[in-house]
Amino acid sequence: MALDAFVRCTCIRDGKAKPHPFPDRLTFDESGDPMLTGDPTEDEWEAHDHWLAQSCEHEGFILSFFLGNITKVGNLRSFLRALQGSLGPRFPILLEKVLYDGTHTGDWLSSKASAALLKEVDTVLHSSDILAESEKEFFTNMKLLCEASIQTGNPIMF
Ligand SMILES: [Zn+2]
Incomplete structure (x- = not known):
């Protein structure tokens, strides 16, 4: 799972x-x-x-990447919620389409959505000094997936 x-x-x-x-x-x-x-x-x-x-x-x-198990996805969700704080939804795609649960399969993000997702991922990576190793790995892999999706015009599939 x-x-x-x-x-x-x-x-x-x-x-x-x-x-x-x-x-x-x-x-x-x-x-x-x-x-x-x-x-x-x-x-x-x-x-x-x-x-x-x-x-x-x-x-x-x-x-193709293994992004994490249920626990890791839950931790990443908490991390992002804390990072966006009271400033409003800065990571809507990450939170609602990628990390909304730790086991979703069969859904996908269009290459157009990947371009918007890449901006969210870059925002997180700008704070890389506060990221733990496993968080850095996750967001770096997300960046590679976004770039591949934009380049091929194919969706990111889960
Ligand atoms: Zn091929």
């Missing part, structure tokens, strides 16, 4: 991935996940998943 985050590479979209077993049925859902159209059978999904796992040198992802 923990929080992980990923950013997909662009190899499939750029035509650099290995040929798909059913290329005319390959599509992307709104989060950018490669999907099959039609009413795929279990065997077809299996062939698709098998392809996806070895579709390119990145195995589909340019970045």
Whole structure:
């Protein structure tokens, strides 16, 4: 039970991935996940998943990080609330979309939201002298995820 985050590479979209077993049925859902159209059978999904796992040198992802377990995410939330103090919501995306719980999966932030998130992360990193090592690691990883998302145009997925 923990929080992980990923950013997909662009190899499939750029035509650099290995040929798909059913290329005319390959599509992307709104989060950018490669999907099959039609009413795929279990065997077809299996062939698709098998392809996806070895579709390119990145195995589909340019970045993937373990962000923390429930305890660490809870601590980061408290840290950010204390940091924003009475000045109002300075970290709305971090608090409401990333750290709102320590186990969310299957949700995602668009690359546009990543640009706004990067500003929040940079604000925290400006206070790096008050960050503990594990906090610094978390916010540095978030920065890398934001930059990868902005660069690829792909969402940050959890
Ligand atoms: Zn790739």
